[in-house]
Amino acid sequence: MKDYINNKAPRIIISGGGTGGHIFPAVSIANAIRELCPEAEILFVGAEGRMEMQRVPDAGYRIIGLPVAGFDRQHLWRNFSVILKLLRSQWKARKIIKEFRPQVAVGVGGYASGPTLKTAGMMGIPTLIQEQNSYAGVTNKLLAQKADRICVAYEGMEKFFPSEKILLTGNPVRQSLLDNQITRETAASAFGFNPNLKTVLVLGGSLGARTINQTLAAGLALMKAHPEVQFIWQTGKIYIDQVKAAITAFTGEAVRNARVGSIPNLYVTDFIKNMNNAYTLADLVISRAGAGSISEFCLLGKPVILVPSPNVAEDHQTKNALALVNKDAALYVKDAEAQEKLLDTALETVADDELLKQLSINIAKLALPDSARIIAEEVLKLIK
Numbered sequence: 001m002k003d004y005i006n007n008k009a010p011r012i013i014i015s016g017g018g019t020g021g022h023i024f025p026a027v028s029i030a031n032a033i034r035e036l037c038p039e040a041e042i043l044f045v046g047a048e049g050r051m052e053m054q055r056v057p058d059a060g061y062r063i064i065g066l067p068v069a070g071f072d073r074q075h076l077w078r079n080f081s082v083i084l085k086l087l088r089s090q091w092k093a094r095k096i097i098k099e100f101r102p103q104v105a106v107g108v109g110g111y112a113s114g115p116t117l118k119t120a121g122m123m124g125i126p127t128l129i130q131e132q133n134s135y136a137g138v139t140n141k142l143l144a145q146k147a148d149r150i151c152v153a154y155e156g157m158e159k160f161f162p163s164e165k166i167l168l169t170g171n172p173v174r175q176s177l178l179d180n181q182i183t184r185e186t187a188a189s190a191f192g193f194n195p196n197l198k199t200v201l202v203l204g205g206s207l208g209a210r211t212i213n214q215t216l217a218a219g220l221a222l223m224k225a226h227p228e229v230q231f232i233w234q235t236g237k238i239y240i241d242q243v244k245a246a247i248t249a250f251t252g253e254a255v256r257n258a259r260v261g262s263i264p265n266l267y268v269t270d271f272i273k274n275m276n277n278a279y280t281l282a283d284l285v286i287s288r289a290g291a292g293s294i295s296e297f298c299l300l301g302k303p304v305i306l307v308p309s310p311n312v313a314e315d316h317q318t319k320n321a322l323a324l325v326n327k328d329a330a331l332y333v334k335d336a337e338a339q340e341k342l343l344d345t346a347l348e349t350v351a352d353d354e355l356l357k358q359l360s361i362n363i364a365k366l367a368l369p370d371s372a373r374i375i376a377e378e379v380l381k382l383i384k
């Protein structure tokens with residue numbers, strides 16, 4: 001790597017955030033840069049008050065927050081304060097860039113990345129953007145003209161970006177998920193579960209999913225009636241109290257340490273920190289169709305039922321999901337049909353070993369490995 005950088009420690013800004021879907025790839029890219037070039041200085045720039053302000057320092061990196069906020073696409077008249085925040089953020093980004101003097105800036109999407117990447121581009125600093133989804137986000141589309149390199153995870157992204165800048169790298173996934181050596185027994189004991197029973201992992205993405213939570217809350221009796229299947233249910237931080245209240249209303253018991261005495265096959269939590277345990281134990285996953293989650297399912301060969309969120313920009317989760325469903329690599333339940341179909345489909349699927357095996361084989365074919373390292377190399381190449 002030294003020849004890229006003339007023996008000087010490279011300084012790199014990584015910007016983006018808002019949800020885990022942008023933050024986790026950013027941290028993976030930073031780790032891969034550190035691995036290739038341990039002396040690299042890396043500074044994150046995110047949005048004040050958002051998830052990255054906690055998760056990035058947890059991962060061992062410094063982050064500065066901008067007062068940036070997302071546009072309200074439904075009520076345009078409410079955006080006056082958003083424009084002011086954007087101007088203040090651009091001014092602050094300029095100050096950060098002048099002080100830190102990065103040789104390259106990396107944008108991982110989300111409105112948090114807009115001011116820093118735009119300012120870096122205007123100041124003549126090379127930029128690389130990473131798009132996780134099969135339908136490009138608005139911030140990345142705006143940044144694309146000035147970007148030097150655009151790393152994508154799906155084919156056909158020429159619809160959104162200049163084709164000569166595109167590189168198909170896949171989405172970076174936390175390395176620890178791929179190096180996982182945990183046994184099924186150890187994983188089961190983390191949830192107080194039996195390693196010999198089938199397990200369904202229910203994920204709502206980094207923030208949780210209302211429909212999936214409502215569906216499981218309405219399906220407590222069905223889960224209780226199937227003690228041969230264990231459920232790990234991740235609700236998201238904003239829904240955990242509602243979910244616990246629904247469980248208590250059904251059982252008459254409080255949820256203690258994620259467990260309920262009268263439904264011993266259920267584990268409920270707002271967020272799973274150790275995804276290794278959860279993935280090791282899961283025979284089937286029910287999930288939103290966030291791009292990062294999908295990349296993990298592909299790399300780990302996990303059979304999955306996707307329930308795309310209908311509330312995301314340009315319905316991009318449905319497009320992410322269909323890219324797999326069209327190759328028989330995942331099952332698909334529409335958000336509007338979840339209440340009616342989701343739990344029954346999950347119980348039928350998890351009992352069908354042949355189907356589980358086929359789904360696992362088909363989804364594993366779509367994996368794009370080594371993404372973080374490939375992107376890190378591209379970042380370092382941009383340093384003149």
Ligand SMILES: CC(=O)N[C@H]1[C@@H](OP(=O)(O)OP(=O)(O)OC[C@H]2O[C@@H](n3ccc(=O)[nH]c3=O)[C@H](O)[C@@H]2O)O[C@H](CO)[C@@H](O)[C@@H]1O
Nearest residue numbers: 019020021022024132205206234271272290291292293312
């Ligand atoms: C509502 C919303 O705007 N969602 C977007 C967001 O998804 P979201 O933030 O949900 O992100 P992804 O599905 O891409 O990734 C979620 C990440 O969180 C991790 N995880 C999840 C649950 C948990 O308890 N513990 C845990 O560690 C997963 O392992 C995964 O690494 O960014 C994605 C990538 O741009 C988009 O495709 C999604 O549409």
